[in-house]
Amino acid sequence: MEHEHEHEFILEIPEFQHLTYEVEGNIALVTLRRPEALNALSREVLEELAQVAEVIHQDPEARVAIFTGEGRAFAAGADLKEIAALKDPFMAREYALLGQQVFAEIAALPIPTIAAIHGYALGGGLELALACDLRVAAKGAKLGLPEVGLGLIPGFGGTQRLPRLIGRGRALDLIFTGRHVEAEEALQLGLVNRVGEDALEEAKRLAQSILKNAPIALALAKESVVRGEGLDLAEALEIEADLFGYAAATEDMKEGVRAFLEKRAPEFKGE
Numbered sequence: 001m002e003h004e005h006e007h008e009f010i011l012e013i014p015e016f017q018h019l020t021y022e023v024e025g026n027i028a029l030v031t032l033r034r035p036e037a038l039n040a041l042s043r044e045v046l047e048e049l050a051q052v053a054e055v056i057h058q059d060p061e062a063r064v065a066i067f068t069g070e071g072r073a074f075a076a077g078a079d080l081k082e083i084a085a086l087k088d089p090f091m092a093r094e095y096a097l098l099g100q101q102v103f104a105e106i107a108a109l110p111i112p113t114i115a116a117i118h119g120y121a122l123g124g125g126l127e128l129a130l131a132c133d134l135r136v137a138a139k140g141a142k143l144g145l146p147e148v149g150l151g152l153i154p155g156f157g158g159t160q161r162l163p164r165l166i167g168r169g170r171a172l173d174l175i176f177t178g179r180h181v182e183a184e185e186a187l188q189l190g191l192v193n194r195v196g197e198d199a200l201e202e203a204k205r206l207a208q209s210i211l212k213n214a215p216i217a218l219a220l221a222k223e224s225v226v227r228g229e230g231l232d233l234a235e236a237l238e239i240e241a242d243l244f245g246y247a248a249a250t251e252d253m254k255e256g257v258r259a260f261l262e263k264r265a266p267e268f269k270g271e
């Protein structure tokens, strides 16, 4: 038998109402599909994002994930109709915790993740993009955290992930003013990694350049950065050394070094 060592593995993909999931050439593409509300993140959308994070986790074909949105926006924030219906501080706190939890699951994915931003990424929409490892914006895209203009504060991670990414002063500029920054300024701020004519095409190019590298090394590099973030330098460096050790024990490391010495491109197997 050809596949006698392989387990029969069936990936169960739920029927999503507000997003689609597809994988092509090891790139998982998650597309928010609620364009009539500029992909506003309702509870249902958030729950589907949590489910799709689980699918990505389980899908051996998914080696880089791109998040994008259908229509005029990446996502224009949490759903303001739902926010208007929050009756008391406890309900609102639960709402923030729900968004935080879903975005924490996305941030914890073991593969590189990219937000491909066109149109608007505002409030919770920008916070979703901040939960990704990398952000690519289309020229003309508008990014911001407008919550204080609504009497709110960013509640899906924005007050924490934005200052960690671009620094406290620049983050508070955006949070206090609520202003929209365009793609070029976002690039200067370090809020996005790249700007292109078409965000999705640019994100796919970025994904391709990541996919050339060893999968386990990518996962370990991400783990080292993420785990080190909250620690002091000495502790974080210990983690780095441990994970370097794991990387050095992979078959792909042998292949990578052998390929270099033989002056050819490596063929990584994720082993």
Ligand SMILES: C/C=C/C(=O)SCCNC(=O)CCNC(=O)[C@H](O)C(C)(C)COP(=O)(O)OP(=O)(O)OC[C@H]1O[C@@H](n2cnc3c(N)ncnc32)[C@H](O)[C@@H]1OP(=O)(O)O
Residues within 6 Å of the ligand: 036, 037, 038, 040, 041, 076, 077, 078, 079, 080, 081, 096, 099, 120, 122, 123, 124, 125, 146, 147, 150, 152, 153, 154, 155, 156
């Ligand atoms: C913890 C997290 C908190 C948060 O995220 S708070 C929310 C933060 N986000 C915002 O404040 C942005 C809200 N949206 C806007 O300011 C505007 O939209 C835009 C500037 C993004 C675009 O303006 P324009 O081009 O004039 O479009 P349009 O007619 O306002 O929107 C099209 C439809 O989309 C709905 N929509 C837009 N954003 C949201 C949202 N965040 N929640 C719910 N619905 C939204 C609208 O209402 C409308 O719908 P209809 O056609 O039925 O009137």
